Amino acid sequence: MAKISDIGEFGLIGRFEKLFKVPGNITRGIGDDCAVIKENGSYLILTADALVEDVHFKLEYTPPRMLGYKSLAVNLSDLAAMASEPTAAIVTLAAPRDTDSDFVMEFARGMNECARKYDCPVIGGDTTGSKKHIFINVAVIGETKTEPVMRSGAGEGDLIAVAGNIGESSAGLELLIENAKGRKLSWGDKIFKKRLARAHLKPEPMVKEALEIRKVLKPTSMIDISDGLSSELNHISRASGVKLVIDSGKVPIGRSLSDFCRDRSIDPQQIAIKGGEDYALLFTFKKKQVDKIRSLKLNAPVNVIGEVSRGRGVYMRRDNKLEKLTSRSYTHF
């Protein structure tokens, strides 16, 4: 008997992709950040993302309000990766019958906060029971008149860039686990004020940033960094049929992450490359556009980290040597 952990998350997705054939009006089915339906010159974008207790979060360090916020935010990040604006969300919450009703209402308030901030009303869903763990699923629909940006358009000679900092969420998770050891964190705990912890608990999807990048740089491919930079680079490489080479010195590392790593004598680059759940944007664009980076109106840093070339695979140049970056990172089995 083969277990799904033997096949892996992406192995399963590959099998599903073969099984579920899609009709012609579905521009993109299984295998990108979102599915795309083309209709009368406009595109409907659909995506869903689940958060499962004790897999994606633990109650001991997760305030319900932030959990609600994040559940919607991670979906908006998938829409952003296609440079699409959100239209509406539907939410499924399955929870054990003895769940505190205050927990559920705080969760709902957090989600509503995100819904208002990003103009994505929660318009329906399902509320149901669960035997043991809390299970959250959010499905989001978006719409765009412009063709969505896929993973598959990167071409030889394009530059590779990241908008936002990476590695912070996974460092934040470390901090939260350290702080929660043997007890449940409460709102008073200072940890919730720290940038790294907030990066993990309450990420901000780069919806506006993605639209600005699309307008100014006309990206050839884009993806959000939910599974770690290394993994996302591999997604683009495979979908576009190209080789990606990034420069180790150019991986963007924010000061909070530097401080965190210095205290612990660990290499921030490793965290930045392998850590998941950052919801920064990774994209490629034509080299001739590079001067336009300066005219981007963004609150987040944009860094060119490498270049697309002919071939296959993903590599990092360090001390003039190429190291292969595999797609191992976040797989949830």
Add this chain to the structure above:
Amino acid sequence: MAKISDIGEFGLIGRFEKLFKVPGNITRGIGDDCAVIKENGSYLILTADALVEDVHFKLEYTPPRMLGYKSLAVNLSDLAAMASEPTAAIVTLAAPRDTDSDFVMEFARGMNECARKYDCPVIGGDTTGSKKHIFINVAVIGETKTEPVMRSGAGEGDLIAVAGNIGESSAGLELLIENAKGRKLSWGDKIFKKRLARAHLKPEPMVKEALEIRKVLKPTSMIDISDGLSSELNHISRASGVKLVIDSGKVPIGRSLSDFCRDRSIDPQQIAIKGGEDYALLFTFKKKQVDKIRSLKLNAPVNVIGEVSRGRGVYMRRDNKLEKLTSRSYTHF
């Protein structure tokens, strides 16, 4: 501390309805079978429904192929309740890492069977881990040019009708539990050939039937009977602000259910009224249309079971006395 089981599923939905305000283009948000977004003279319909292991199904009597089929079918039934045709589905599957990969592929094949039959391609979703139980969520999008049929349009003098048989799914569940006692059912077991068991494991959503009913009878309200007749009548009564009276002798009971109940000396009416997961359609329509029932081209029986009148609440007439039917039935906490 109040637990969610104290507030109940519908209590929570009520609170969410207040919290999540929806903008003007959302014709219907939380509180109907589906959410409705109006756009350029057409309506986008969205719905989501989850199936959770050991709450909605147990693995000992649920073949994965049927589980996949049902997971999509129950969502199509919600679309049908609005007289909308499906466009596409996105699926979330969270499963423990030691889940048999054959189980997952059989699940996917069952879902694909339903997707093809009802022309609702599965175009994306999320595959992820779970600590213990299997969680399935399906979100479906549909589209209709005609205004969707809501729960809220029933008016004084309308007739109440049911398309399809009811009570079969809940009798089927009884049978399955009896047959599985102390062991796991296998494909060879005769139980899977029985109509009642299939009604539970592999329900057929009345998508085409709903469109035919809309065309011929112009229903004033409609809902699918997922939570039991009694509960659904109460939904229509509340949403429409009317009193519903059904006639005990007219509740449609199929022969399989009669046989099942005779063997066990139980009252089929009780099962028909309280049992859930039938996915038959309950609707109201103007009395002057009643003769058109004969011209309906349906494979399912249509029975007029009562009448709408001024007032509030839901009642059943038995021996010329009115019994109140409460909305208690399926609540998943």
